[in-house]
Amino acid sequence: MKKDRFETWLQNIYHTQDEEISCTECFDLVSSFVELELSGEDSTAKMPQIKQHLDQCPACREEYETLRDLRRFEDEGGALSLDDLQDLIH
Amino acid sequence: MFDLRTNQEWLRDLNASGESQEHAITDLRDILLRAALFFFSRNLGDFGGLSRDEILQRAEDCAQDALIAVMQHLPDFRGDSKFSTWAYKFAINMALMAARRERWKGVSLDQLSASSESTLSEWVMQDKSDGVAPEQSAMQGEVGEIIREVIEHDLTDKQRRVLLLMVFNEVPMDEVVRHLGENRNAVYKMLHDARRKLKSGLQARGFEAGEILALFGTPG
Numbered sequence: 307m308k309k310d311r312f313e314t315w316l317q318n319i320y321h322t323q324d325e326e327i328s329c330t331e332c333f334d335l336v337s338s339f340v341e342l343e344l345s346g347e348d349s350t351a352k353m354p355q356i357k358q359h360l361d362q363c364p365a366c367r368e369e370y371e372t373l374r375d376l377r378r379f380e381d382e383g384g385a386l387s388l389d390d391l392q393d394l395i396h
Numbered sequence: 397m398f399d400l401r402t403n404q405e406w407l408r409d410l411n412a413s414g415e416s417q418e419h420a421i422t423d424l425r426d427i428l429l430r431a432a433l434f435f436f437s438r439n440l441g442d443f444g445g446l447s448r449d450e451i452l453q454r455a456e457d458c459a460q461d462a463l464i465a466v467m468q469h470l471p472d473f474r475g476d477s478k479f480s481t482w483a484y485k486f487a488i489n490m491a492l493m494a495a496r497r498e499r500w501k502g503v504s505l506d507q508l509s510a511s512s513e514s515t516l517s518e519w520v521m522q523d524k525s526d527g528v529a530p531e532q533s534a535m536q537g538e539v540g541e542i543i544r545e546v547i548e549h550d551l552t553d554k555q556r557r558v559l560l561l562m563v564f565n566e567v568p569m570d571e572v573v574r575h576l577g578e579n580r581n582a583v584y585k586m587l588h589d590a591r592r593k594l595k596s597g598l599q600a601r602g603f604e605a606g607e608i609l610a611l612f613g614t615p616g
Binding site: 307309311312313315316317318319320322324326328329330333334336337338340341362363364365366368369372373375376377379386388391392394395396 | 426429430431433434435436437438440448451452455472476477478481482484485488489491492519562563564566568569570580581584585587588591592594595598605608609612613
């Protein structure tokens with residue numbers, strides 16, 4: 307295991323809570339979390355359990371990051387059509 | 397630009413019948429395909445052996461699966477986000493699983509599991525000191541031994557297997573889920589329980605968070 311990965315894992319161990327929400331609960335709420343974040347609100351303060359889960363779960367985190375980036379891209383006026391997106395596949 | 401309906405209009409049209417519903421489903425399928433293509437465009441490395449047409453077909457399949465999932469979960473939509481944001485996550489979820497399945501399709505997780513025990517021993521023996529003082533290096537070794545003891549003696553077989561695959565072999569969670577025939581919640585719970593035992597084990601031997609993170613050069 308690489309050093310930075312080991313350090314992240316150690317942090318995850320120590321940030322473990324007795325009760326953590328499940329992936330399903332995170333999935334249910336992640337769209338609200340993303341919109342809070344993009345609107346400039348403190349999403350972590352308002353939904354701390356989602357943030358905690360995203361820090362611990364690599365699969366949910368990757369989905370969250372993609373959703374956030376897609377919405378951010380659109381909010382900033384990035385209007386890729388289906389053809390544009392298909393052209394990115396090569 | 398791509399989401400011209402309000403949340404109420406989406407629900408009304410998707411729950412309608414006839415032409416209104418057909419148009420809404422076509423539009424929904426398009427935004428789901430956009431989300432799948434967006435994910436794929438950022439993860440093309442997962443599709444190394446596939447042609448462009450095959451990748452595009454995978455995206456179409458993800459959009460179709462996501463469409464079915466969205467329609468099944470429509471009654472669950474509470475309106476606390478834009479409908480498109482809520483729907484996107486289903487397509488992204490399908491796309492992530494498809495991409496990881498493609499990347500790991502030739503890897504035997506049974507073999508990886510079988511070799512994980514020796515991976516753990518090798519990891520404990522590795523020098524993590526990175527040029528630090530001998531005393532600090534000795535403490536790092538002690539931490540490595542505690543971690544190995546907890547993994548070998550305190551975890552259940554399934555917790556150990558999941559931990560070694562995901563943490564030490566970097567296997568994506570959804571591949572472990574498929575391999576074990578479980579679901580994400582169950583695998584997450586196994587990892588959560590493993591982390592709790594590791595945390596307790598380290599604290600029981602006097603290693604608190606700040607000290608141990610400093611020991612390995614990590615700011616708290």
